[in-house]
Amino acid sequence: MKIQNVKGGYDFLPKEQKIRNYINGVLKSTFEEYGYLPIETPILCYFDMLAGKYDENNDILNEIYKLKDQGNRNLGLRYDLTVPFAKFIALNKNELKLPFKRYEINKVFRDGPVKVGRDREFTQCDVDVVGLSNQMIEAELLSLYVRAFTKLGIEIKIKYNSRNLMRGLIKNCGVEEQLISPTITIVDKIDKLSEEDFLKELTNIGLSYNQALKLLDSFNMSLEKLNEIFKNSEIGEIQKGLEELNNLEDYINAINIKEYCEFTSSLARGQDYYTGNVFEVYEANGKLPGAIGGGGRYDKMITEFIDDGEIYPAVGISFGLTSIFELLKNNEELSSNNAIDLYIIPLGTEKYSLSLANKIRELGYKVDIEMNNKKIKKSLDYCNKENIPFVIILGEDEINNK
Amino acid sequence: MKIQNVKGGYDFLPKEQKIRNYINGVLKSTFEEYGYLPIETPILCYFDMLAGKYDENNDILNEIYKLKDQGNRNLGLRYDLTVPFAKFIALNKNELKLPFKRYEINKVFRDGPVKVGRDREFTQCDVDVVGLSNQMIEAELLSLYVRAFTKLGIEIKIKYNSRNLMRGLIKNCGVEEQLISPTITIVDKIDKLSEEDFLKELTNIGLSYNQALKLLDSFNMSLEKLNEIFKNSEIGEIQKGLEELNNLEDYINAINIKEYCEFTSSLARGQDYYTGNVFEVYEANGKLPGAIGGGGRYDKMITEFIDDGEIYPAVGISFGLTSIFELLKNNEELSSNNAIDLYIIPLGTEKYSLSLANKIRELGYKVDIEMNNKKIKKSLDYCNKENIPFVIILGEDEINNK
Structure with missing residues (x-):
């Protein structure tokens, strides 16, 4: 028997764990200041429930760890905290009052390729509210981001956009409906691609060169400019997206967090389930290339999951604990903190x-x-x-x- | 798709989770007062490593959840935090200084029958030290029990015994070597059996009625009495056990925790791996029938696991979080604590x-x-x-x- 850890799973030594506990402590106290309540959900789930939303070729489906218990039931290890949250609402809706604000910090598992920032087993940290469909709560979540990262001593820039605006801008280039999702998947990688490669990938999936170019152009505009240009646009998604963004921006200005926020019309967020404004958080001085947090509005997912005739609008953000740990692990003050x-x-x-x-x-x-x-x-x-x-x-x- | 939780796994609502977080917070701060450091180990382990110590008919082996990853590796979900602790020491021994004192509070999984106090997925809370073989550290652990439960407002009685004394007393009844372990397994249930059934179970596995009766008699003696009777006993285990117990009792008296402690010569502790003094904690007023904590010395397990020629004496205690939650869940002060x-x-x-x-x-x-x-x-x-x-x-x- 060779003694070793499974790839993508790690032991945390006391000096590391102390910093991780510190991060969790700061986040928990901030979440509670904002009225979010702690819950805990099980790791083991029925496989069908985890797999429900995905077709059989989906990466996520392949990355769910599958197992059977002694009773031969098909189980899986949860791969995020969002499906368990939907399940939690479904099972406990009679005991909960909407809007319901919760946070959960717990392990999730993904049987995928291991690379920097992608482990097989890691701690997810989610803050969500179900039952509110306005931008006021979204602004409050962004202000929670600012407060939490300020406490942690991390300077941030929050990028925000609207999924509706994104879809509308793509439509405005004449892209047909079934190409919208694949287009968003490519836009999600825009920061990692050269302009040339970006255009090439878009034409590869079926956009014309002119459509691709027009789309790229629309990503260089400010919200002000977009408001002006699309004032009379007949594309409903553009109107809806601009309204969501203007509302959000009003709140952002009112609560004085504008300096931390940046409208970014190319911000896509990978997940299919977003239905409104989306957010992504970056370390402001480029100390880490990837996002250290992200989220957005997903009004349909829980509604469709529970499927009881009620509407469950939802919006949430998550904190990338592994990235935050990377930023703080060499902090002298934290690591010299005597045990x-x-x-x-x-x-x-x-x-x-x-x-x-x-x-x-x-x-x-x-x-x-x-x-x-x-x-x-x-x-x-x-x-x-x-x-x-x-x-x-x-x-x-x-x-x-x- | 039916939305439900897997049997033996639970959602914790905010009002419950708040109490669980409170319990964890009190315990963590107490562990740190006593110099124990936090670590975290992965849930997914190589199956061979988890199964190493057990023969194929062992219950624990059957209760390990087994799974394969996409690379077809044989994995399992850990069923306790002790094997992962041994693995942690093995992999990190060059970075650690012995004695090493750590705590870990994390999920473990057991695919066994679900009943009160036995879930499929639950949070284990362990405090262990490796590298100390004396009774001084054992007394400190008992004093940690007293301090932690006092902070939680739970009155406790700690039963203690020596595994060596137990083996010695069984030998003293003329029981042959290969019947000692099965006898201990039955003694472990002594509180749940009538005297008649206890004797019957012992004779069923091969003890004579007189042997069984003699063993039962020896469980009614105080440590003082045992010291007197076995002063000149030639059974090495009895001498060793009495020495361990006398040393421990000296410390218990010196640090004024005698009122919480009770020598109990019938205390067995189920696990095979104990090699010295063992402990079990009960709520003092009988509010819960089962133990709310337990532990003991296990000097061979990590040594044999690492098998590098060094000796790794170890002693540890655990806290039954589910039982502690049961005791505190109706505490008015905690549950009315406004969010x-x-x-x-x-x-x-x-x-x-x-x-x-x-x-x-x-x-x-x-x-x-x-x-x-x-x-x-x-x-x-x-x-x-x-x-x-x-x-x-x-x-x-x-x-x-x-």
């Missing part, structure tokens, strides 16, 4: 040392005791190396003379 | 309300805003029902006259 405040070295005073340690712990300090009869010199070296600020060497004289 | 401090009802003042909410959140308060244009009466009913202490109804006059 032990006081180290007691007993010299024949083991019992008294145990009692003393307990008394000091009751004051809230972190106390450890040398229990291996190490040489004093070795123990002091250990304290230095571990950055332990206080040491008590406790001999019998110290107790007798106290 | 929202202040609710703002905007009357045409949406933008100002968002800004105001943010300002109050920055002071550390939890603030939510009505965003669904509900009638004021309905909103106030909601605030009453949710126990929200402060409400601001914000009309335009309030802003203009401020």
Whole structure:
């Protein structure tokens, strides 16, 4: 038997885990300031429920870990927290009051290729609200992003766009309906492609060169400009998208977070299920190439999942914990944060040392005791190396003379 | 597609999750006071590694969820945190200094029969130290139990015994070596059996009636009495067990936790891997029939797992989070703990309300805003029902006259 970890799964050492716990703590307290409540859902799900939304060639379907229990049931490990959230609403809707605001920070699993930022097993962190269809809540979520990242000491830029505007702009180039989704998939990669390759990929799936060029041009416009040009457009999605964006921008200005936000008409977000405004968060100084958070409105997904005749509009954001950890892992202040405040070295005073340690712990300090009869010199070296600020060497004289 | 949870897995609603988070928070802070460091290990493991210690008829082996990844590797979901801990030590031993004290609070999975206290998927909470072989650290762990449960407001009784004494007492009845383990398995159930059934089960596996009776008698003795009777016993395990227990009791007395502790010579602990003192924690007033924590010394397991010629003595305790939750879930103070401090009802003042909410959140308060244009009466009913202490109804006059 070779002892090893499964690819794409990691042990976190204490110095790493302390930073991860710190990040989670900051996020949780921020979510709760904004009225989001914690829930927990199971990892093991019925496979059919996880697979429900996808056709059999979908990547996600292949990346679900499948297993059977002793009762031969077909199960899977959840690959995100959104389907479990929909299930949670479905099963508990009589106990919940809408709007319902929840967060969940828990493990998800994807049996896909392992690369930077793509692990087989990782912790997902989602904040969603179901039951609100306006832009006010979206602005509040963006302000939550600003607040949380400010607390973490990370400068951010939030890109935002409307999925409706995106679809409308594509339609406006004369692209036919069934090519819209594939076009969005390519637009999602626009930052990674040269202009030439971008146009080429679009023509490859069936757009004419002129359509592709026109689409590219429309991505260089400000919201103001788009409002002006499309004032009288008859494409419903453009009108709807502009309205969503103008509403959102009004709120963004009103709550003074405009400096963190940037309208980006090429912002696509990969997932098919978005129905309104979408967001993506980047480290403002380019310290990481990829997004460190993202989300958007998805008014149909939970509605279709529950399918009880009610409408369940929803909007949510997620925090990329792995990326945030990457940004903070070398933070001197966090990693030097000592795990032990006081180290007691007993010299024949083991019992008294145990009692003393307990008394000091009751004051809230972190106390450890040398229990291996190490040489004093070795123990002091250990304290230095571990950055332990206080040491008590406790001999019998110290107790007798106290 | 029927929407349901897999048997033995549960959704935790916010009111439940808040209590679970509270319990975890108290435990984590206590572990850190005692110098234990957080780690995290993966859920997905190579099946061979999980199965290594067990023969193919072992229950645990059957209860490991098995799965394959797309690369056809044989994987399993971990069923405890102890094997992953051994793996963690093996893979990271060059980065760690012994003694190494860690805690981990994470999910484990068991594909077994679901009954009260036995779920398919649950959160395990383990505190272990590797690299110390004395009773001083054991006493410190018991004092950690006392401190943690005191903070949680739960009165406890800790039963303790020595696995060596147990084996020695069985030997002393003339039971042959290969019947010792099966005998311990039956002793583990002693509290659930009548005297008659206990004796019957023992004779069923091959003990004589007199042997069984003698064993039962030895379980009615105090440590003092056992010390007296077996002063000159030639059974090495009895001598070793009494020494371990006397040492532990010395420390227990010295640190004033004797009132919480009770020597119990019939305490067996099911697991085969214990090699020294063992512990089990019960709610002191019988509010729950089963144990709410347990642990003990296991000096061979990690040593044999790593098998690098070094000795890795270890001792650990675990906290039964499900049982602790059961004890606290009806605690008025915890469940009435309001999730929202202040609710703002905007009357045409949406933008100002968002800004105001943010300002109050920055002071550390939890603030939510009505965003669904509900009638004021309905909103106030909601605030009453949710126990929200402060409400601001914000009309335009309030802003203009401020």
